[in-house]
Amino acid sequence: xxxxxxxxxxxxxxYLGTSHGAKITDLHYFRQVAQAVDRLGYxxxxxxTGHACExxxxxxxxxxxxxxxxxxLVAVRPGGISVSIAARMAASFDRLSSGRLLIxxxxxxxPVEMKGDGIFLxxxxxxxxxxxxxxxxxxxxxxxxxxxxxxxxxxxxxxLQYVPxxxxxxxxxxxxxxxxxxxxxxxHIDTYLTWAETPAMVAEKIADVRERAQxxxxxxxxxxxxxxxxxxxxEEAWEAAHKLIQYVTEEDVQEAQALLNRFDSVGQRRMSQLxxxxxxxxxxxxxxxxxxxxxxxxxxxxxxxxxxxxxxxxLEYAALGIDTFILSGYPHLEEAYRIAELLFPRLPVTxxxxxxxxxWTAMGELLAENRKPKPKEA
Numbered sequence: 001x002x003x004x005x006x007x008x009x010x011x012x013x014x015y016l017g018t019s020h021g022a023k024i025t026d027l028h029y030f031r032q033v034a035q036a037v038d039r040l041g042y043x044x045x046x047x048x049t050g051h052a053c054e055x056x057x058x059x060x061x062x063x064x065x066x067x068x069x070x071x072x073l074v075a076v077r078p079g080g081i082s083v084s085i086a087a088r089m090a091a092s093f094d095r096l097s098s099g100r101l102l103i104x105x106x107x108x109x110x111p112v113e114m115k116g117d118g119i120f121l122x123x124x125x126x127x128x129x130x131x132x133x134x135x136x137x138x139x140x141x142x143x144x145x146x147x148x149x150x151x152x153x154x155x156x157x158x159x160l161q162y163v164p165x166x167x168x169x170x171x172x173x174x175x176x177x178x179x180x181x182x183x184x185x186x187x188h189i190d191t192y193l194t195w196a197e198t199p200a201m202v203a204e205k206i207a208d209v210r211e212r213a214q215x216x217x218x219x220x221x222x223x224x225x226x227x228x229x230x231x232x233x234x235e236e237a238w239e240a241a242h243k244l245i246q247y248v249t250e251e252d253v254q255e256a257q258a259l260l261n262r263f264d265s266v267g268q269r270r271m272s273q274l275x276x277x278x279x280x281x282x283x284x285x286x287x288x289x290x291x292x293x294x295x296x297x298x299x300x301x302x303x304x305x306x307x308x309x310x311x312x313x314x315l316e317y318a319a320l321g322i323d324t325f326i327l328s329g330y331p332h333l334e335e336a337y338r339i340a341e342l343l344f345p346r347l348p349v350t351x352x353x354x355x356x357x358x359x360w361t362a363m364g365e366l367l368a369e370n371r372k373p374k375p376k377e378a
Contacts, residue, residue: 001318002043002350004073004223005336006328007033009047009054014331016295017248023331025054027062033333034063037070040340041351044071046225046326048298049106051113057089064097069352073102073173073326078133079119079126084158087140094164098355101170105130105189107181108265110297121152123264127180128152134172134188141169161366165358173223177205177267186212189220191324195271196226196301196317198285203320210321223324224317227292227302228335230342234306241304244330245291256295263297271300287313299328311346 007030014021023029037045047056060072074093076086094101107130108123121129129152136153139146146158164170174185175193182205185192192209194202206222213220229244231237260272275293278284282291284301287309293300303310314325329335364373 001314001347002324003041003344003347004044004046004324004326005033005037005042006046006326006332007048007059008328008332009056009059010050010052012331012333015243015247016245016292016330017252020247021331023333027059029333030059031063031066033336034067034070036333036336038067038352040336041344041349042070042336042340043324043350043352044073044100044102046073046104047075049075049077049104050109051116057093061093064093064100067100069100069354071100071102071352072097073104075104075106077106077117077119078130079107079114079121079152080117083133083136083153084140084155084160087137087160088162090170091141091160091162091164094170095162095358098358099165099170100355103170103172105134105172105174105184107174107176107184108178108263108267110263110265112262123178124180125152127176127178127184130184131187134184138169138188142167175225175267177265177270181266182209182212185209185220186218187216191221191223193223193225193324193326195267195299196224196288196303197270197274198288199316199320201270202317202322206321221324222320222322223326224322225299225326227299228310228327228329228339228343229289229302229304230307230310230329230339232306232342234309237304237306237310241289241291241302245294248295253294260297268297271298275300302329307342307346311343314343314347 008025012023012025047060049056056074060074090101090103107126132150132153136146136148136155140160141164143163147156171190173191173193174189176185186209194205209220229237229241231240260268271293274284275290278290283289287303287305289302289304290300292302303313327339367373
């Protein structure tokens with residue numbers, strides 16, 4: 001089981017719905033979280049994307065030299081950036097970090113936010129654009145010159161001057177719940193991500209993605225994104241869960257749900273549906289609590305309980321074929337330590353390792369920005 005953490009670039013604190021107990025989420029705090037996660041043995045860290053966050057590429061780049069082995073899962077939005085520019089960004093990050101980049105392919109979300117970013121494609125069109133984007137992306141990462149005229153993506157003689165050291169794309173992740181999303185995942189993606197729904201719901205999604213991948217002659221890894229509230233006893237854990245939302249009002253919930261309802265993300269609709277269907281207790285399956293999803297987009301479910309209980313639930317997800325777990329908890333610095341202390345000894349955790357040393361060669365400046373200089377003749 002590979003354990004990832006989450007970098008709270010959209011804010012952090014001890015409670016939801018209030019600035020009371022909030023953290024100052026500046027570069028110093030991000031560095032604290034990243035260095036803690038790096039030393040605790042987490043494999044990587046999800047750096048979120050969207051208008052509510054600090055820019056993921058800028059933040060992740062600033063943390064390369066502050067960490068030694070931590071991998072950064074950073075988002076690319078195929079409908080919002082040129083494939084060649086995104087590929088150059090990724091290749092440079094991958095080279096400068098000695099291969100510590102992972103790519104989170106983000107296709108869906110809030111249509112209002114996307115229009116603000118100049119993206120006016122429908123849900124299905126965005127996945128068609130993502131398919132074309134990734135066709136070009138993979139070729140660029142190998143050093144190939146690419147001319148491609150698709151419906152949404154068009155490039156002529158696109159190329160990377162500086163490709164990743166292993167001449168292939170950094171591993172690709174995607175979170176998707178629609179048929180179109182599953183098809184893109186099956187065709188292009190290395191790790192398919194799902195938010196923590198009930199084990200039965202997750203198992204159904206995994207089976208569909210893997211069946212589709214087999215049609216392409218591919219295998220695909222599976223990851224789970226979930227919040228964690230663990231304490232030494234179950235009673236303490238549930239008390240902590242209720243304290244987390246003690247300042248959330250019914251007005252807050254109604255306003256948040258109205259905003260989330262405008263999303264055309266199938267995954268977000270499924271998460272919101274879980275909240276609505278279980279408003280009485282918010283426990284949708286043993287130890288799986290939807291209280292966070294009342295006011296938070298994305299993963300709104302948390303595993304709540306004692307270390308043995310939470311570890312058992314994680315092992316049940318692992319038995320479905322999940323080997324990558326992206327965890328988080330409020331506040332994120334303290335909970336990174338708590339979870340590593342209480343859960344890691346109870347799980348078959350694969351701890352992070354230093355990256356392989358890369359060998360750079362002196363080249364000199366390109367001639368006319370296109371041709372490599374010739375070596376000196378003997």
